[in-house]
Amino acid sequence: MTEFIAAVFVIIGGVMSVFAGIGILRLPDVFIRMHAATKVGTLGSGLIIAGVAVHFNDPGVVLRCILIVFFLLLTAPIGAHMIGRAALRIGVKPWGAKDTDVHNSDS
Template sequence: MTNVIAAVLIVGGTLFMFVAAVGLLRLPDLYTRMHAVTKAGTLGVGLVLVAAAVAFGEVSVTARALVALLFVFLTAPVSAHMIGRAGYLGNVRLWEATAFDDWGTGYEELRREGEEPPTEANARVRDAHGPSGPAT
């Protein structure tokens, strides 16, 4: 019985990770690829780790699998945020069909009107390099 449950879990995790890989290959720009990798990849690794915990059925293995799961769930959003932010500040182009750029010209106007405190170092970077990518 536990074998069947573990088999279902591991196949589900594999499907999610396969979807992440397909998304990484097929999606048009850095940000969409990043969202595919982070969400689908995290859930895939999580399901495979839970499958390992179910298949072994020992307390020590379950504890380690849960620690690894917690670690992935904590770090994946952080690293995705960091790399997406670095890409945006590094003027990686957005996809032409991008509908909404929250940090684009509207952000600069808000900042000039004093709605947002202009303390961010990135604001300096963006001023020096000008607006990035196609117009919103």
């Protein structure tokens, strides 16, 4: 039964990672691409790692998997925020924004 649960986690995580890749290729601007990469990519990676933890069922492996997921959840939003902030500072306009919609501030 644990092999089935692990396989479901890995398959769903792989599908989510494919969706993240498609989103990076197909979405119109850096801000929306960044959203696809961080949200769906983190979910896909987390599910794959959860599948690994369920499959091996060893306390050392489970602890490492928990730490990896924690690190992903900690760093992905921060990285996305910094990429978005850098894009705004260099003057990248969000998709569909008019010239008056975006304020370039240093805060």
